Amino acid sequence: MKCPYCGFLQDRVVDSRESKEADSIRRRRECEGCNRRFTTYERIDEIPYMVVKKDGRREKFDRQKVLSGLLHACEKRPVSAGKLESLVDETETFLMDSPERERSTTEIGELIMNRLKMLDTVAYIRFASVYRDFKDVREFKEELEELLTAKEKKRS
Template sequence: MKCPYCAFTQDKVIDSRESKDANSIRRRRECERCNKRFTTYERLDEIPYMVVKKDGRRENFDRQKVLTGLLHSCQKRKVSVTQMQEIVDAVEAFVIDSPERERTTASVGELIMARLKDIDTVAYIRFASVYRDFKDVREFKQELEELLGGKDPKSKRLASR
């Protein structure tokens, strides 16, 4: 916590008390440089992080949904739970870092696919087939050809629009 008097960032907590309504904690702090005391209040971050779906609907970000999708894509593959957890952590950090507290599912999906592509191409294709909702075998084949040819499927798709 930055001291309001001298802007020093080291302080010690002198006293902590729960507020009457139990929604926050009041802390008395003492700056370790200037020794002045000040009060801070800690509250739970209640504004949810959101994802914007393709149809424009907004949903709360759900780590478990991301993990479930990864578990399905990585089933019977040599992708460790730790690697999947790292992807989920990266996605959560990506959503949290948004200044608007929301990200599109398209950007979240692209991040997941980029990570999976580096770890396991079969898991990547499985995830992409569900995420991109391939309409027919031709779209699936095109994705595979681009993957095998070393091209970035996203850049080609954007160029064709």
Template structure:
């Protein structure tokens, strides 16, 4: 912590106390150069991680929503709870580790589909049909053909 009096960056903590509301920590510090004391406060980062929806709306990232979508896609499939949890963990890590506070649903959906495709192709198709909002049987057919040929619907080579 930089001393507000002399700018020196070395100090020692003399006292630490939690605030009455338990939402911050108050620390009394003493500069090791000028020996003057000053107070700092630590607070949790309160800016939420946001998801940009297809229509431009922004929502707080909700891990439960990701898991819910996976549960629907994987219903009656041999996808374990552990595998679904790993996908959700990967998505959450991607959101939290990003330099940006906002991620698009497109990025999140693609990440889920990439992982789901390697685990269970039926669950993948179920998820893709909702995520990509297939309008008719032809779009569904194109996705299936791409999956069978080893490419996704955008022509990218898959790992199969």
């Protein structure tokens, strides 16, 4: 915590008290540079992380919804629950790192697909078919051909 008097970055907490409403914590701090005391208040961050849908609507980020989609894509595939949980954590961190507290479904979907591609190509295709909303077999085939071409380039 930066001292409001001298700008020093080191302090110590002298006293902590919960507010009467229990929605914040009041802390008395003492600067280790100038020894002056000041008060800070800590509150729970209640602004939700938002996802901007393709049609412009905004909705709260739902970890369970992402995990559910990944579980469907990885059904009967050799992908551990731990890896899926890790991917959901990474997705949530990606959203939390946004200065505007929101990300588009396009950004989130691309992140997930790139990670899934490294974990399991079949799960990647399953996820992509739903995410990209393939209209017909041709679009599905094009995605498979891109995947095969990338795999052949990797081997060369």
